[in-house]
Amino acid sequence: MSTSANHSVPTDGKYRTAPVLSTEMPKGIPYIIGNEAAERFSYYGMTGILFAFLTEYLRNSSGSKTPLDPNVANQWVHYFIMAVYAFPLLGAVLSDWLFGKYRMIISVSLLYCLGHGLLAAMDYPAVTHIEPKIVLAMGLGLIALGSGGIKPCVSAHVGDQFGAQNKHLIPRVFSWFYFSINAGSAVSMFLTPWLLENHGPGWAFGVPGIFMVLATFIFWLGRFTFAHIPPSGVGFFRETFSVDGIRAILNLVPLYLMVLPFFSLFDQQHSSWVEQAKHMNCNFFGYEILPAQIQAVNPVLILLFIPTFAYLLYPLAARFFEVTPLRKVGVGLLLGTLAFVVVALAQERIDHGETPHFSWQILAYLIMTAAEVLVSITVLEFSYTQAPRKMKSFVMGVFLFISMALGNLFTARVNEHISVRKAAGSAVLQGANYFWFFTAVIAITTALFIVWSQFYRGRTYIQGEQD
Numbered sequence: 001m002s003t004s005a006n007h008s009v010p011t012d013g014k015y016r017t018a019p020v021l022s023t024e025m026p027k028g029i030p031y032i033i034g035n036e037a038a039e040r041f042s043y044y045g046m047t048g049i050l051f052a053f054l055t056e057y058l059r060n061s062s063g064s065k066t067p068l069d070p071n072v073a074n075q076w077v078h079y080f081i082m083a084v085y086a087f088p089l090l091g092a093v094l095s096d097w098l099f100g101k102y103r104m105i106i107s108v109s110l111l112y113c114l115g116h117g118l119l120a121a122m123d124y125p126a127v128t129h130i131e132p133k134i135v136l137a138m139g140l141g142l143i144a145l146g147s148g149g150i151k152p153c154v155s156a157h158v159g160d161q162f163g164a165q166n167k168h169l170i171p172r173v174f175s176w177f178y179f180s181i182n183a184g185s186a187v188s189m190f191l192t193p194w195l196l197e198n199h200g201p202g203w204a205f206g207v208p209g210i211f212m213v214l215a216t217f218i219f220w221l222g223r224f225t226f227a228h229i230p231p232s233g234v235g236f237f238r239e240t241f242s243v244d245g246i247r248a249i250l251n252l253v254p255l256y257l258m259v260l261p262f263f264s265l266f267d268q269q270h271s272s273w274v275e276q277a278k279h280m281n282c283n284f285f286g287y288e289i290l291p292a293q294i295q296a297v298n299p300v301l302i303l304l305f306i307p308t309f310a311y312l313l314y315p316l317a318a319r320f321f322e323v324t325p326l327r328k329v330g331v332g333l334l335l336g337t338l339a340f341v342v343v344a345l346a347q348e349r350i351d352h353g354e355t356p357h358f359s360w361q362i363l364a365y366l367i368m369t370a371a372e373v374l375v376s377i378t379v380l381e382f383s384y385t386q387a388p389r390k391m392k393s394f395v396m397g398v399f400l401f402i403s404m405a406l407g408n409l410f411t412a413r414v415n416e417h418i419s420v421r422k423a424a425g426s427a428v429l430q431g432a433n434y435f436w437f438f439t440a441v442i443a444i445t446t447a448l449f450i451v452w453s454q455f456y457r458g459r460t461y462i463q464g465e466q467d
Contacts, residue, residue, distance in 0.1 A: 015102075015228040019163035026161035029173055031222025036154060036177060037184040038215035039109075042116060043147065044299070045188030045208035049196045051077050051274045052292040057201055059123075061131045070275045071419045077271045078412035080140045085404035087148020092397030093236075094149075100231045101153040101160065101393060102223065109216040112146030115139045116209025123202035139205075152397035159384045159392060160229045172310070174381045178373075179306050184211075186299035193292035232390040239390040244459070248386055249398065251456065255379070256402035258449040259329065261442040262336045262375055263407035266368065269295055271411075272434065273343065273361060279350045280358045294361055301369040309373050325382040326453040332374030333446040337439060339368035344435035351431040379403070386459065411438075 010017050019026065054073040060066045068076070095104040118139030122132045158177055162170055188208060196204035232239065239245050277291035317323050346360035379399065387395035414429070414437075421428045429437055 009227075015224065015226070017228055017230050019161055019166075019227045021163055021165060023165050025166070025169055025173065026227070028161050028222050028225040028227070029158070029176075031218060031225060032154065032158055032161075033177060033180040035215045035219035035222075037180040038211045038218060039112075039150065039184070040181045041184035041188040042112070042208035042212035042215065043143075044185035045192040045211070046116065046119065046143070046205060047077075047081070047270055048185075048189040048295050049192050049204050049292055050080070051271045052193065052196060052290075053201055053204075055275070057196065058136075059125065059132050061125045061129075063125060069419070071415045071422065074271045074275075074415040075412050075419070078267065078408040078415065080144065081267050081270070082405045082408040082412060083141070083144035084147045085151070085400040085408065087144055088152040088400040089148075089394075089397035091149040092152035092393040092395075095153050095393045096232055096391055097236045098231050098233075100228060101157040102226060102228050104149045105153050105157065106216065106220060106223075108146045108149030109212070109219070110146075111142050112150070113209060113212050113216065115142030115144075115146060116205065116212050118142065120202050120206035120209055122205070123200055151400055152393045155380055156384060156387075156392035156396050157226070161227050170385070171381060174377060174384075175306050175310050178377045178380070179303060182299035182302035182306075184299075186296055186303060189296035189299060190293050193290045196292070197290055229392075236390055236394070239388050240394060242388075244388050245391055248388055248391075248395065248459070252383065252386060252395065252398070253402065254452055255326075255329070255382075255449075255456070256399055258445050258452065259333070259375055259379060259403050260407045260410070261438070261445045262333055262371070263404045264410045265336055265340055265438050265442055266372065266376075267404075267408055268411060268438070269298060269365075269368070273364075276343065276347060276350065277358055277361060279355065280346075280361070281355050282358045284358075289358065294358060294365075297362060297365040298369050298372070301365060302372065305369055305373050306377075309370075325378045326456060328374045328378045329382075330446070330450055330453055332371040332378070333442065333449055335367050335371035335374065337442045337446055339364045339371060340435055340439040340442065342367065344432050344439055347432040347435050 009020050051073055054068045054076055055070055056065075056067055058065065058067050091104060091108070095101050099107070116139070118135050121128050122135040122139065125132055128135060155174075155177065158173060159170060162173075188211070192204050192208065195207060240249075274291050274295070277294050280291075282289040282291060282294070314323050321327075342360065342364040346356050346364070349356045349360075380396075383395050383399045384392060418429055418434075
């Protein structure tokens with residue numbers, strides 16, 4: 001039975017400024033999840049075709065095709081993803097300090113929409129009279145800025161809807177939050193490569209832009225239902241540099257550094273895995289799968305794995321040992337290592353002149369997706385609970401910057417090094433050696449994580465709950 005007490009919830013004259021006292025699921029959650037599904041459709045639809053576009057469809061201002069070398073395309077993809085995960089640190093500070101999460105999300109969503117519009121316009125150089133590469137850089141930059149305001153705030157905004165009486169629902173709602181991300185991306189990763197192949201870049205980049213407009217509208221509809229935790233002003237800096245704030249950051253930074261290689265590997269599904277799929281037999285019972293469409297396997301599996309882990313595997317494992325967040329992450333890192341072993345073995349066959357079936361990548365996706373459930377969802381939830389109440393978005397920003405931005409920077413710099421050496425006539429990390437290199441990196445850090453996790457000591461902070 002609900003213990004709701006709406007009349008006692010403080011407001012700022014327009015919005016509620018604290019969670020409703022209730023044992024039920026907060027009423028604003030459907031708006032957040034609907035927004036996230038549409039926003040993720042737009043992001044993953046665009047990201048899913050970016051590598052294929054750069055290596056097959058990129059044109060110059062005269063309309064002639066000027067595709068990029070795969071290693072150079074890798075740099076574009078991973079520098080963009082790096083920016084997507086680097087700007088959240090700035091967005092988090094502005095959100096927690098000045099604007100609040102809702103205002104930050106709704107404002108930067110407009111930049112996001114404009115960025116998608118530029119990418120769609122890139123296919124019409126005769127109309128824009130601008131070099132498509134310049135339009136591409138501008139569009140990707142605006143999307144990265146928009147994402148920088150959304151990413152650290154939206155997951156923290158989810159947690160802000162809960163108080164002391166319904167905090168036990170946080171793990172469940174974060175699972176469904178992640179479910180919504182992958183419901184949107186599953187559809188877009190299958191649809192947008194088809195649009196690119198059959199209708200060109202204008203439609204392939206334009207449709208995700210329409211979904212971003214829809215995402216913004218859905219979020220705006222929930223404005224009077226949300227709990228709007230006010231920005232902390234200078235209190236944000238006092239808490240960030242307080243004993244508790246510094247302790248929380250110092251506790252979490254080693255975790256973020258040790259999952260950095262995981263995201264370096266994971267995001268290569270959008271680049272090196274697509275390139276590898278071009279050299280595979282992609283026939284599926286008479287239907288020819290586009291190499292970029294294989295990425296849709298990951299979000300489809302997420303839709304299956306989230307309830308399987310939450311309602312079957314975790315309760316089953318709990319009968320034998322305590323299922324802690326750090327144990328989940330440790331197992332996930334081991335699985336991430338195994339997934340890249342599979343990809344490296346497939347590349348070995350390609351290097352020997354064979355054309356392996358894309359089921360090799362399906363196996364790798366199965367293992368990597370299980371690892372994603374164990375690592376991504378867990379670190380997301382764990383970061384929120386370990387962050388002091390006035391710096392939730394900031395801690396999310398630190399996580400995204402260290403683990404994901406620097407992880408993609410590492411991948412981009414490796415590919416940049418390969419390109420430089422190739423231009424000088426000295427080939428390094430070619431073929432399977434490329435994948436074995438990344439496998440070794442994550443294997444070493446996984447071993448370090450297993451040792452470090454035995455000594456972690458943290459503290460949990462929930463909105464509306466007293467110390």
